Every structure is written in C-alpha cells, then in structure tokens.
Amino acid sequence: xKPGILxxxxxxxxxxxxxxxxxxxxxxxGPDVNQRIFGHSINIGDDAAxxxxxxxQTGLAKGKPGRAQITASLVRTTExxxxxxxxxxxxxPLESQLISFAWGETYNDGSLLAGNAAAVPGQVVCLDLEQTxxxxxxxxxxxxxxxxxxxxxxxxxxxxxxVPIDTSITTAKLMxxxx
Numbered sequence: 001x002k003p004g005i006l007x008x009x010x011x012x013x014x015x016x017x018x019x020x021x022x023x024x025x026x027x028x029x030g031p032d033v034n035q036r037i038f039g040h041s042i043n044i045g046d047d048a049a050x051x052x053x054x055x056x057q058t059g060l061a062k063g064k065p066g067r068a069q070i071t072a073s074l075v076r077t078t079e080x081x082x083x084x085x086x087x088x089x090x091x092x093p094l095e096s097q098l099i100s101f102a103w104g105e106t107y108n109d110g111s112l113l114a115g116n117a118a119a120v121p122g123q124v125v126c127l128d129l130e131q132t133x134x135x136x137x138x139x140x141x142x143x144x145x146x147x148x149x150x151x152x153x154x155x156x157x158x159x160x161x162x163v164p165i166d167t168s169i170t171t172a173k174l175m176x177x178x179x
Contacts, residue, residue: 074100092133
C-alpha cells in the first residue's frame with residue numbers, strides 16, 4: 001500500500017474516533033475508569049427533622065484514565081442500626097441507609113464526569129462496633145460528562161471506601177463501565 005493512502009486511511013480513522021459524540025468501552029477490557037481516591041469527608045450537619053446526615057467529600061483520583069479532582073455529597077440516615085448479617089461486611093454490624101450520593105470529577109484537561117445513586121435496598125454505610133471506622137460499597141449510574149466524557153452513560157461502583165472516625169481521611173476505589 002502506498003504511504004499516502006495509508007496516511008489518509010489512518011487520518012480518517014482518527015477523525016472518526018475523535019468526532020464520536022459518545023464514550024465507548026475500551027477494547028482492552030476491564031473498567032473504563034479504574035481509580036484510587038484519597039481525600040477528606042466532612043459531616044456538614046445532621047437534620048433532626050428528616051433524621052439524615054449530609055457529608056461532603058473531596059479528594060484526588062489517580063489511575064485510568066488520568067488524574068482528577070473529585071467532589072461528592074452523601075446523605076444517609078443519621079442513626080446506625082445494629083444488623084449483623086445484613087448488608088454490611090463482617091466486622092461492621094451497624095448500618096445506616098443511603099439516601100443519596102452524587103459525585104463529580106474534574107480532569108486535568110477540563111473534562112468532567114458525574115454520577116449518582118438513589119436510595120435502594122442494600123446501599124448502606126457501615127460502622128464497626130468500636131465506632132472507629134466507616135465503610136461503604138456504593139453503585140449507581142453515570143449522569144453525564146463533558147469534554148472527552150461528552151455523552152457518557154454507564155454504571156459506576158465504589159468499593160473499599162473507608163473513613164476512620166478520628167480523622168476526616170477517606171480512601172476508596174472507583175470503577176466505571178461505560179455503556
């Protein structure tokens with residue numbers, strides 16, 4: 001094949017990929033976003049009228065597809081209920097129901113990615129008996145994006161979310177699979 005034809009074919013392929021208005025799953029498999037998060041959680045208040053607590057979280061996400069600043073808002077029931085064998089992992093028998101969770105990432109190139117979760121059975125925040133650490137495993141839907149995530153949709157999952165009670169430090173792992 002002549003070099004000029006090969007160049008034109010490659011340029012057309014690149015243009016087709018870059019002009020796509022949807023984020024597509026990567027051909028190499030695995031989650032499209034696979035990041036470790038490190039940041040802080042701040043309880044901004046307990047609402048006696050609703051019985052809910054609102055927590056703001058902010059931090060940095062590193063991994064695939066790049067570095068991002070992440071901000072989230074988590075609303076949960078204020079009371080923890082003793083429920084061994086419930087939806088919490090072993091060693092965390094106290095659970096609080098998730099009311100809502102919304103998050104957004106801002107990448108270094110200005111791209112945005114956002115997701116949320118609604119209150120569904122099994123979405124809980126868990127506390128150990130000594131009340132020294134909170135853990136959570138949450139899932140939801142991608143609600144939008146901008147830049148390289150324009151038109152994004154799919155499912156997200158946060159695992160290994162840990163908040164020691166005596167600090168505001170939060171660590172977690174975020175995974176996203178685009179539709």
